[in-house]
Amino acid sequence: MIQQLIFAIVLLGFSFLIARRVRLIKKGIELGRQTPLTGDTATRWKNVLLIAFGQKKMFKRIVPAVLHFFIYAGFLIINLEVLEFIIDGLAGTHRFFAPWLGQVYPVLMNVFEFLAVAVLLSCVFFLIRRNILKIPRFWSAEMKAWPRLDANTILTVEIILMTAILTMNAADQVLQLRDTHYTTTGSLFFSSFLMPAFENLETGTLIFIERAAWWFHIVGILGFALYVTYSKHLHIFMAFPNTYVARLEPKGYINNMPVVTQEVKSMLGLAEVSTSPPTEPGRFGAKDVNDLSRASLMAAFACTECGRCTSECPANLTGKKLSPRKIMMDTRDRVEEVIKSQAGLNDGKSLLGDYITKEEINACTSCNACVEACPVMINPLDIIIELRRYVAMEESGSPASWNSMFQNIETNFAPWKFAPSDRFNWAKE
Amino acid sequence: MNIPTLADLTAKGETPEILFWVGCAGSFDDRYKRVTKAFVKILHALDIKFAVLGNEESCTGDPARRAGNEFLFQMQAMSNIQVLNGYGVKKIVTACPHCFNTIKNEYPELGGTYEVIHHSTFLQQLINEGKIKLNDGHAFKGKKITYHDSCYLGRANNIYEAPREVLEALDADLVEMKRCRTTGLCCGAGGAQMFKDAEKGKKEINVERTEEALATGATTVAVACPFCMTMIMDGVKSKEKEAEVSVKDLAELIAEAKGL
Numbered sequence: 001m002i003q004q005l006i007f008a009i010v011l012l013g014f015s016f017l018i019a020r021r022v023r024l025i026k027k028g029i030e031l032g033r034q035t036p037l038t039g040d041t042a043t044r045w046k047n048v049l050l051i052a053f054g055q056k057k058m059f060k061r062i063v064p065a066v067l068h069f070f071i072y073a074g075f076l077i078i079n080l081e082v083l084e085f086i087i088d089g090l091a092g093t094h095r096f097f098a099p100w101l102g103q104v105y106p107v108l109m110n111v112f113e114f115l116a117v118a119v120l121l122s123c124v125f126f127l128i129r130r131n132i133l134k135i136p137r138f139w140s141a142e143m144k145a146w147p148r149l150d151a152n153t154i155l156t157v158e159i160i161l162m163t164a165i166l167t168m169n170a171a172d173q174v175l176q177l178r179d180t181h182y183t184t185t186g187s188l189f190f191s192s193f194l195m196p197a198f199e200n201l202e203t204g205t206l207i208f209i210e211r212a213a214w215w216f217h218i219v220g221i222l223g224f225a226l227y228v229t230y231s232k233h234l235h236i237f238m239a240f241p242n243t244y245v246a247r248l249e250p251k252g253y254i255n256n257m258p259v260v261t262q263e264v265k266s267m268l269g270l271a272e273v274s275t276s277p278p279t280e281p282g283r284f285g286a287k288d289v290n291d292l293s294r295a296s297l298m299a300a301f302a303c304t305e306c307g308r309c310t311s312e313c314p315a316n317l318t319g320k321k322l323s324p325r326k327i328m329m330d331t332r333d334r335v336e337e338v339i340k341s342q343a344g345l346n347d348g349k350s351l352l353g354d355y356i357t358k359e360e361i362n363a364c365t366s367c368n369a370c371v372e373a374c375p376v377m378i379n380p381l382d383i384i385i386e387l388r389r390y391v392a393m394e395e396s397g398s399p400a401s402w403n404s405m406f407q408n409i410e411t412n413f414a415p416w417k418f419a420p421s422d423r424f425n426w427a428k429e
Numbered sequence: 430m431n432i433p434t435l436a437d438l439t440a441k442g443e444t445p446e447i448l449f450w451v452g453c454a455g456s457f458d459d460r461y462k463r464v465t466k467a468f469v470k471i472l473h474a475l476d477i478k479f480a481v482l483g484n485e486e487s488c489t490g491d492p493a494r495r496a497g498n499e500f501l502f503q504m505q506a507m508s509n510i511q512v513l514n515g516y517g518v519k520k521i522v523t524a525c526p527h528c529f530n531t532i533k534n535e536y537p538e539l540g541g542t543y544e545v546i547h548h549s550t551f552l553q554q555l556i557n558e559g560k561i562k563l564n565d566g567h568a569f570k571g572k573k574i575t576y577h578d579s580c581y582l583g584r585a586n587n588i589y590e591a592p593r594e595v596l597e598a599l600d601a602d603l604v605e606m607k608r609c610r611t612t613g614l615c616c617g618a619g620g621a622q623m624f625k626d627a628e629k630g631k632k633e634i635n636v637e638r639t640e641e642a643l644a645t646g647a648t649t650v651a652v653a654c655p656f657c658m659t660m661i662m663d664g665v666k667s668k669e670k671e672a673e674v675s676v677k678d679l680a681e682l683i684a685e686a687k688g689l
Binding site for chain 2: 265366385
């Protein structure tokens with residue numbers, strides 16, 4: 001009874017903390033500009049299904065894709081067992097579903113164990129890739145102490161949680177032989193290998209180990225769920241809405257600014273006479289996160305810092321400061337800073353300047369390699385263009401040679417300094 | 430060369446099949462003007478009724494938009510749209526992937542909706558229809574050619590196969606670079622980089638890309654974009670390989686193979 005009470009309190013406590021974080025993140029994303037979703041809803045759902053659920057784009061790199069798939073499948077399927085954990089925890093039952101599922105239960109348990117072992121091994125491989133093989137994209141400039149610790153923490157915690165499941169099942173199987181209170185599960189393939197370690201222990205010790213592993217696993221999962229909201233690991237949830245809101249236009253398209261269209265039309269004498277007063281244009285482009293679209297901010301929370309974008313970026317590959325992954329990480333960091341501080345957006349800081357420099361955005365070739373590379377359809381280029389718009393239109397702070405290019409287009413209708421009347425000379429040469 | 434302008438044709442009461450959008454590089458860049466002429470020769474040889482805008486053409490605004498100057502982009506876009514709509518233009522062919530992308534994807538919401546075709550697709554269609562036939566014995570038969578994907582054709586607009594099919598018509602030995610199609614490496618000129626120096630770094634992007642092209646052992650690097658052409662040619666020069674390796678646009682390859 002006391003165990004049930006403690007469990008209920010723990011469950012409520014974590015639910016409260018997680019709900020608070022979810023509200024805060026929602027508030028963060030809602031700092032952004034609301035932009036309409038254009039295009040076909042069916043295509044959006046198709047993207048969620050194929051790219052988020054089906055992980056289609058992950059498979060461009062086969063080794064991490066397979067390992068990641070084990071962890072992903074493990075996460076989805078093993079978490080079904082969490083439902084049983086919660087029912088057992090609240091009702092004081094043991095293996096609640098076993099009598100209901102009969103013969104199916106041991107099969108399911110074996111599947112869970114297989115996945116637990118697959119997850120465990122995949123996490124070990126991933127730790128080796130990161131820390132011993134030192135895959136370059138995990139060690140580039142923006143992968144400072146926290147992002148590296150974050151990644152290693154997640155992998156380590158997953159290994160410990162999986163070990164807890166296997167320990168619990170092994171101890172449980174030994175107990176099944178001694179006490180009829182323990183529902184018979186039949187032999188579980190993987191954890192039965194651990195049984196010899198427990199066979200010589202006293203029943204009291206075994207009960208303690210089994211309970212401890214149970215508690216460790218469920219509290220671990222609840223703690224992990226809370227941790228995830230602070231971590232890059234949030235992609236496990238945000239990847240889904242992100243693939244839904246990701247834009248559907250060809251990648252070469254850059255979004256239009258209707259405010260500018262209005263002004264240009266009136267300058268050219270093309271504007272329809274408007275009866276409503278002109279709307280406040282706000283800022284041109286983006287200086288801070290509230291100037292970006294909600295889709296861009298959501299993307300920042302969906303980024304798991306895998307660095308596939310940066311490893312394909314021509315600017316980054318040739319030693320320039322730009323890293324598309326850093327653009328996403330900076331955006332999220334700035335949103336987190338704004339939602340956590342009292343001053344909010346008025347803290348005297350901004351995304352452009354305090355996080356992202358002009359040197360970075362000026363290095364982009366808009367080649368879309370980063371957009372193509374992202375497994376969850378994040379678009380760093382959208383953010384780069386918005387920042388450039390702010391620099392060009394609000395600050396007139398573009399590089400000098402771009403300002404000359406602008407001037408050439410304005411006066412010569414070509415980006416180079418040639419007389420417009422010479423445009424057709426090629427035909428005579 | 431007799432190049433009809435849309436103004437001339439309209440005055441005569443005629444309508445061309447296509448408008449050939451020449452672009453700024455096609456009009457002003459000394460090297461790239463040869464591509465413009467090669468394409469025109471193909472059009473003439475096939476008796477395709479086309480016109481150009483001549484002095485009425487002006488920058489699409491692509492580099493302005495990508496450098497962040499939305500005002501300038503829209504000024505350019507709207508005045509171009511006024512001209513194009515004024516003539517009732519329906520179908521546009523261009524050799525520049527940047528012009529192609531801008532007119533095709535970005536002009537519609539500003540009031541300019543046309544059928545826009547990149548010359549790689551246009552040439553591919555002509556080849557498939559049997560209108561471009563190449564005889565044996567031209568200079569590129571069996572030669573090693575590698576194709577450099579333009580970002581604004583490839584990733585930006587999913588055009589990967591048309592340029593390759595054009596090259597296959599040459600019956601050449603088409604070799605791919607390690608990074609090609611969706612993972613093709615940019616030449617370094619997109620996003621208005623063409624009009625400024627690169628930011629500080631360890632290497633120029635065009636050199637990185639050129640090294641990859643040279644590693645294939647190809648004697649011709651085929652391109653389908655004026656900016657890529659400049660960048661790869663500069664790369665080849667910096668490697669002092671211009672005697673052995675030539676950089677050519679698809680239209681030039683076809684025109685040369687046809688002896689035009």
